[in-house]
Amino acid sequence: MKTFTIQQINDVIKGELLSNTTQLITGPEQLEQAGESQITFIGHKKYAKSWDTCKACAVIINADIELTPIDNKAIIKVKNADVAMAMVLEMFVEEGPVFDTAIHPTATIHATATIGEGCQIGAGCYIGKNVVLGKGVTLYPNVTILDETSIGAATTIWSGSVIREKCVIGAYCIIHPNATIGADGFGFRPSPDGRGLIKIPHIGNVVIGNGVEIGANSCVDRGKFSATTIGDGCKIDNLVQIGHNSKMGRCCIMxxxxxxxxxxxLGDGVIVGGGACISDHVTLGNGVQVGGQSGVINNFSDGAKVLGYPAIDSRDALKQWVILRKLVKESKSHNYS
Known part of the structure; x- marks a missing residue:
């Protein structure tokens, strides 16, 4: 188990240490559940009153929060408690699963594949023809990499993931369990005789930049003609679908x-909330924010904040909801059925 003194933690997050503790810190925990050897954080004033009853031996707080010092309980003030806590969490990250051998004997690797220095390949992996793995790539058990795909240095792909043929994945990416990169795009048209559907072949690929993270059970479809692209630094959650020929800029979040x-x-820095859907051929500019469960069917320019179904400017959506609530109250007061 890792342990740190409060001074060691503050040396990393570089905050203002307002009070001290002699307790060795065994890990971070949320405010209500923290124990006597743990550190917690407060990022909003409304939670400050919980500090008096919290059992944690240390707390990280935003600069605009004031707390009463408690004996042998440390307080560290920082500009952004969320960012500081992320740095603390990084300190307590344990080493991942251990590979007894760099390349497991049950892995199937085509003779034409190029395996970079320091790669680790787990049991049951399949690596196809002309695949290129950069230095330090880690493939956990049962990963499939199909023909002519290239993967950049220090990328990690977790168990069950499938990378289809001719895809390009950058360096320092993380692909979580059971993600699929390069599946066929969803394209069908009614057959001329009216008896069925014609499948439209997708002969493109997927190109993923550097530092991208893709969550468990997410899918990125290959392009119909060229490439579906995901820009550097994008972060994609679990159970996300990215359709064929879509293009994401840098540092987008889904x-x-x-x-x-x-x-x-999507432009750079677009944020798409949980459960939101973006209709085909829509363009969202840099920094657009889409509220959760929204349905976007129109283009929006840089910096827009949209909400609702169909999505509109978030301020207009909130005004509409207020008006609807007032109408409901009025109808009840007049006993309208």
Whole structure:
């Protein structure tokens, strides 16, 4: 078990240490559940009153929060408690699963594949023809990498993931369990005789930049003609669908169960809330924020904040909801059925 003194923690987060503790810290925990050897954090004033009853031996707080010092309980003030806590969590990260051998004997690796220095390949992995793995790539057990795919240095792919043929994945990416990269795009048209559907082949690929993280059970479909692209630094949650030929800029965020239909274009820094859906051929500019459960069917320019179904400017959506609540109250007061 890792332990740190409060001074060692403060040396990392570089806050203002307002009071001290002699207790060795065994890990971080949320405010209500923290024990006597743990550190917690308060990022909003409304939670400050809980500090008096919290059992934690230390707390990280935002600069605008004031707490009463308690004997042998440390207080560290920082500009952003959420960022500081992320740094503390990094200190307590344990080493991942251990590979007894760098390349497990049950892994199947095509003779034409290129395996970079320091790669680790777990049991049951399949690596196809002309695949290229950069230095330090880690494939956990039962990962499938199909023909002519390339994966950049220090990328980690967790068990059950499938990377289809001819895809390109950058360096320092993390792909979580059972994600699929390069599945066929969803394209069908009614057959001329009216008796069924014609499947549209998708002969493109997926190109993923550096530092991208893709959550468990998410899917990125291959392009119909060219590539579905995900820019550097994008973070994609679990159970996310990205349709064929979509293009994501740099450092976009997509929360769980959200989705992009085909040929969607996102600028840099777009945030898509959980369960939100973006219709096909929609373009969202840099920094657009889409509220959870929204349905976006129109283009929005840089910096827009949208909400609702169909999504509109968030301020207008909130005003509409207030008006609807007032109408409901009025109808009840007049006993309208």
């Amino acid at each position: 929360a769980g169960s959200s989705g992009l239909a085909g040929s969607v274009t």
